[in-house]
Amino acid sequence: MNVYLLSPAISLCGLAIVVILLDLFLKRKWILGAVSVAGLIVPAAFTLALWGREETSFNGMLAVDEFSLFFNLFFLVCAALVILASMDYVSKFRAFQGEYYALVLLAATGMMLMASTRELISVYVALELTGISLYALTGFLKDPKSSEASLKYLLLGAVASAVLLYGMAMVFGLSGSTHFKDIAAAIPGDVMGNPALLMGMVLLVAGFGFKIATVPFQMWVPDVYEGAPTPITAYLSVASKAAGFAVILRVFYEALGPVSLDWGMMFGVLAAITMTLGNVVAIAQTNIKRMLGYSSIAQAGYLMIGLAAVSALGRSGLVFFLIAYAFTNLGAFIAIIAISNKTNSDLISDYSGMAKRAPLLALALGLCLISLIGIPPTAGFMAKIYIFNAAVDHDLMWLVIVAVVNTAISAYYYLRVVRVMFLGAPLSEEAVPSSGALRAALSVACIGVLLLGVYPWALLKIAETAVSMFP
Amino acid sequence: MEIAFWILAVISVASALAVVFLRNIFRAALFLVLCFFTIAGIYVVLHADFLAAAQVLIYVGAIAVLIIFAIMLTRETPRGSPSGRFRLIAFLVGATFLVAMILVVTGTDWQVITEAPTEPTTSPLAQALFSREEGFVLPFEIAAALLLAAVIGAIALVREK
Numbered sequence: 001m002n003v004y005l006l007s008p009a010i011s012l013c014g015l016a017i018v019v020i021l022l023d024l025f026l027k028r029k030w031i032l033g034a035v036s037v038a039g040l041i042v043p044a045a046f047t048l049a050l051w052g053r054e055e056t057s058f059n060g061m062l063a064v065d066e067f068s069l070f071f072n073l074f075f076l077v078c079a080a081l082v083i084l085a086s087m088d089y090v091s092k093f094r095a096f097q098g099e100y101y102a103l104v105l106l107a108a109t110g111m112m113l114m115a116s117t118r119e120l121i122s123v124y125v126a127l128e129l130t131g132i133s134l135y136a137l138t139g140f141l142k143d144p145k146s147s148e149a150s151l152k153y154l155l156l157g158a159v160a161s162a163v164l165l166y167g168m169a170m171v172f173g174l175s176g177s178t179h180f181k182d183i184a185a186a187i188p189g190d191v192m193g194n195p196a197l198l199m200g201m202v203l204l205v206a207g208f209g210f211k212i213a214t215v216p217f218q219m220w221v222p223d224v225y226e227g228a229p230t231p232i233t234a235y236l237s238v239a240s241k242a243a244g245f246a247v248i249l250r251v252f253y254e255a256l257g258p259v260s261l262d263w264g265m266m267f268g269v270l271a272a273i274t275m276t277l278g279n280v281v282a283i284a285q286t287n288i289k290r291m292l293g294y295s296s297i298a299q300a301g302y303l304m305i306g307l308a309a310v311s312a313l314g315r316s317g318l319v320f321f322l323i324a325y326a327f328t329n330l331g332a333f334i335a336i337i338a339i340s341n342k343t344n345s346d347l348i349s350d351y352s353g354m355a356k357r358a359p360l361l362a363l364a365l366g367l368c369l370i371s372l373i374g375i376p377p378t379a380g381f382m383a384k385i386y387i388f389n390a391a392v393d394h395d396l397m398w399l400v401i402v403a404v405v406n407t408a409i410s411a412y413y414y415l416r417v418v419r420v421m422f423l424g425a426p427l428s429e430e431a432v433p434s435s436g437a438l439r440a441a442l443s444v445a446c447i448g449v450l451l452l453g454v455y456p457w458a459l460l461k462i463a464e465t466a467v468s469m470f471p
Numbered sequence: 472m473e474i475a476f477w478i479l480a481v482i483s484v485a486s487a488l489a490v491v492f493l494r495n496i497f498r499a500a501l502f503l504v505l506c507f508f509t510i511a512g513i514y515v516v517l518h519a520d521f522l523a524a525a526q527v528l529i530y531v532g533a534i535a536v537l538i539i540f541a542i543m544l545t546r547e548t549p550r551g552s553p554s555g556r557f558r559l560i561a562f563l564v565g566a567t568f569l570v571a572m573i574l575v576v577t578g579t580d581w582q583v584i585t586e587a588p589t590e591p592t593t594s595p596l597a598q599a600l601f602s603r604e605e606g607f608v609l610p611f612e613i614a615a616a617l618l619l620a621a622v623i624g625a626i627a628l629v630r631e632k
Contacts (some may be wrong), residue, residue, distance in 0.1 A: 136624025196579035
């Protein structure tokens with residue numbers, strides 16, 4: 001049992017505890033945020049030190065491979081950007097600043113473990129670790145909206161967990177093991193002759209579907225995204241969703257690999273429904289956080305194309321899309337945080353003429369929205385090309401057509417925001433200031449969006465190696 | 472043994488239905504306690520002695536008391552829970568799921584273990600949790616972090632700003 005292999009998660013959890021302890025003694029609370037960001041270097045260093053290894057520990061429950069190490073880094077970068085984006089926001093709290101950062105770090109610990117465990121019970125506990133931290137963070141504002149969002153998230157999360165456990169129980173009952181490799185060896189290759197396997201698979205898809213916000217567990221998204229503190233909304237929409245996809249990739253390829261064609265089909269149908277629903281409902285939204293909520297449902301639909309195309313190309317396309325989506329969506333939310341810090345409003349109509357009040361912020365938000373549509377030269381364009389290519393390769397032409405039509409629909413509501421910002425009359429002449437931390441986080445995100453759009457090959461290579469160990 | 476199982480099963484399903492259908496939330500809570508108890512009984516029938524004891528201690532003991540405390544401290548309990556607008560849909564979804572589950576459970580060839588159940592289960596359980604060779608140490612450790620997150624979250628949410 002090699003505990004060293006768990007060092008990224010242990011050090012991240014330790015960092016959370018350090019932040020809480022510091023909170024007791026420090027008077028100047030901004031140091032907490034700085035310590036949280038700077039401390040992320042430790043788990044990142046452990047992750048990099050492990051790079052290239054392919055081992056398991058804890059009796060095969062913990063896998064250290066390129067996939068888990070890649071996602072470790074992914075979640076660490078997301079956590080760093082979210083904490084940077086939170087610093088202004090959190091400085092308005094009178095208490096519990098340390099707890100806020102600690103919960104963000106604990107949620108990241110859970111996400112890292114979700115991507116690296118290969119055993120159902122560990123997957124479930126890691127999922128709950130992420131979930132509980134995020135439920136608490138959603139309700140952190142303690143106003144009626146935030147509390148309602150938190151309660152809704154908690155209740156629906158509990159239902160989704162129950163569904164997931166039911167599915168796991170089915171799979172366990174059928175295979176007699178919770179280890180992925182034993183499950184893969186034990187389950188029959190024919191789903192239709194085995195109703196319990198089919199049911200287990202459907203329930204697992206539905207249960208994990210809550211994390212990635214797909215139909216039929218997408219209804220929590222708009223309310224929770226609207227009520228939660230905006231940095232947490234960004235965290236939910238990017239890191240939590242990516243963790244869901246990571247766990248799906250692992251569970252379905254490693255444990256349910258023998259029946260991959262059946263679940264591929266299921267994800268294909270869900271992808272089409274999810275993206276259409278997300279895009280159509282997003283058109284009517286007037287609140288930008290709700291709009292991005294529905295947009296993130298639609299993006300989950302595009303991402304699932306990578307699952308429907310059961311191939312190496314589909315997997316790497318999915319991972320690359322996740323990277324592109326992370327930079328883009330984090331950028332969009334950070335710009336929104338900066339703007340709403342000043343205006344205290346999330347209504348799209350209040351963004352009128354923002355290009356004159358905050359030219360750089362408006363430009364950054366515009367860039368991210370364009371990337372969400374998938375127009376060159378942005379990351380979103382490359383990601384969509386790549387994932388659609390995988391689907392065409394897998395003879396899923398119908399799904400690509402649905403996705404392209406959806407992209408056209410989505411252009412309408414994304415561009416509406418851009419139009420309001422650049423062509424609308426400003427509501428006031430006041431400039432919108434932003435702090436250094438926010439600007440740093442926003443520039444990282446925007447550079448990522450542009451870089452991935454112009455020169456994606458390096459990260460494509462990383463995405464390919466990250467998923468290369470799946471059969 | 473089989474008769475004991477069926478009696479317990481019928482009582483647990485009936486009390487679970489009572490939890491859902493009773494308007495008075497306090498009575499519903501009491502039926503929930505009954506449901507927990509019968510589940511513990513089913514564990515006994517299945518030779519899971521430690522699990523049965525844990526079920527009684529944690530669910531019947533701690534969680535049921537917490538739920539009843541919460542109800543007593545909340546006002547307007549006699550009026551019960553408001554009627555949902557989605558009753559019919561909820562019923563349909565529930566019924567469909569029930570039928571699907573019955574079809575699935577009866578339609579599958581489950582593996583049946585022929586060896587006799589181990590008794591008492593306490594030390595095999597400890598082995599399964601902590602042994603170096605096959606222990607579930609990792610989920611146990613993650614659960615520790617989970618409890619930490621839950622405690623921090625609860626304190627941050629409950630205390631005044």
